[in-house]
Amino acid sequence: MHQTRLSIVLPTFNECANIEPIVSQLLPLGQDYSLEILFIDDDSADGTAEAILRLSHQYPCIRLIRRVGRFGLSSAIKEGILDATGDLIMVMDCDGQHDPSAVARTVATLLASDLDLLIGSRFHPDAEILGLSPARQRNSNLANALARFSLPRYRQLTDYMSGFFALRPERAMAYVRQIDVSGFKFLYELLALSHGQLRVGEIPLAFQPRISGESKLNLAVVWDLGISILHTLLLRSVPRRAISFALVGATGIMTHLMLYGLGHRLLGFTFEQAQSMAVVGAATSNFLINNSLTFRAQQLRGAPLFFGLIRFLLVTSLGMMANVGISSAFYRSFRSEALLAMFAGIAVDFVWKYAASSRFVWNTP
Ligand SMILES: Nc1nc2c(ncn2[C@@H]2O[C@H](COP(=O)(O)OP(=O)(O)O)[C@@H](O)[C@H]2O)c(=O)[nH]1
Ligand SMILES: [Mg+2]
Incomplete structure (x- = not known):
């Protein structure tokens, strides 16, 4: 037998x-x-x-x-x-x-x-x-x-x-x-x-x-598990990296608000100065977190990390311009649907940032 x-x-x-x-x-x-x-x-x-x-x-x-x-x-x-x-x-x-x-x-x-x-x-x-x-x-x-x-x-x-x-x-x-x-x-x-x-x-x-x-368990591992569960709850229809990228984006909003408060309230910056610091600071923090979580497998270090940041800031600013352009066009076409126009702008901004930074910053398809 x-x-x-x-x-x-x-x-x-x-x-x-x-x-x-x-x-x-x-x-x-x-x-x-x-x-x-x-x-x-x-x-x-x-x-x-x-x-x-x-x-x-x-x-x-x-x-x-x-x-x-x-x-x-x-x-x-x-x-x-x-x-x-x-x-x-x-x-x-x-x-x-x-x-x-x-x-x-x-x-x-x-x-x-x-x-x-x-x-x-x-x-x-x-x-x-x-x-x-x-x-x-x-x-x-x-x-x-x-x-x-x-x-x-x-x-x-x-x-x-x-x-x-x-x-x-x-x-x-x-x-x-x-x-x-x-x-x-x-x-x-x-x-x-x-x-x-x-x-x-x-x-x-x-x-x-x-x-x-x-143990090799670390924050990145816990993050991946959270992404896996969300991925399942979204019926596996949204790529895991896009979910991670969106969550990191959400932390960017908090960073932005904190940096703006710090600049405007504590350091006495004008609105424009505080807002500029907050935009660049939040984008940089998003870049660093994405680099260690979302794109960990392609993580950039040393000089490529610096050039990656420059590319990411470029991608982010193009995304913001697209956001304003699309939402304004939407607003003109569907008069007074401001919320809809805003979401259209944010959606285009997000898809652009995710796709372009995957490709041009972390070199993934
Ligand atoms: N090949 C490979 N094995 C790994 C990796 N990470 C962990 N392991 C192995 O997977 C097993 C469980 O990992 P461990 O760190 O003990 O996780 P824990 O038991 O959840 O704390 C161990 O045998 C590790 O050597 C990895 O990246 N590659
Ligand atoms: Mg173990």
Whole structure:
């Protein structure tokens, strides 16, 4: 009888000290399954890839995918799943937070069921969380509540952001192919794209503290998750980057008001002076925030950052001119519909700024 082929996909970024412990705990699965352990490393600087290569010489079931110039957790998981050869694919972190002893239980449960996807949930009533600080638990609870709201077809789930799950590739591959890789949370994207077509179950997971190293979760990751949820709520009809660009634009209004107040009230500037400072200051702040969030994958640094700012200010001023031109033309054509005219101007301004700065500032299509 043919042994079930099991692929375990482990994304790694600077996890050198965690490789050997995790491998030694996963290898015994080779007794029950035809095992493949697939690491996807994003050019870690701490010798992670070398540690994996050493082990792969000793154990042929270990494979390393080395990526240079491509990065991000979701895209690493996607690449691992696309390259895996197993009948079943297990995805997990390699930092020890996902107890390797839970793999056997998860895979056996999935095999014995008619499910397509089985999630190890950190928030299942029977789960145990030792590896999340109280603040991160609170944030995760909030993120989960928003995710549940945006995915009514999977309302029964308790953990939409788990990095520990097993799936049947023949059922899930069509959705995996479509995953937009700019997010951190692969599972949320998979659920959102499958529109309730996957049969999904959960089992409790004991979430452990890291063996070694640091979490890669940061503000940009949280921002991406918020964008993912909004993207789903907008029925995935607006590009993720456009949503991010619009939210950054909204922060620009606050910056503008603050800078205007500072110039006019505190520094005694005239209206024109304070307004000019506020326009340039808000555009600069929008540029810097977009550079570290919206266009993080194409982030500009050093001299290109300076020239990018000049281009962005140019694009912004052309957008403002278009805004005034279009809204005035609109106002003349539809007399006294001032609000409509204003929105027409703002819409053209936004589309221009988004399209032109994507292309001319961050060089993306
Ligand atoms: N290949 C790759 N792996 C990543 C990246 N970011 C995080 N990881 C891995 O994904 C797993 C989870 O990341 P971690 O920082 O522990 O997230 P946390 O558990 O949510 O704090 C770990 O195995 C990391 O090494 C990345 O950009 N590329
Ligand atoms: Mg972790």
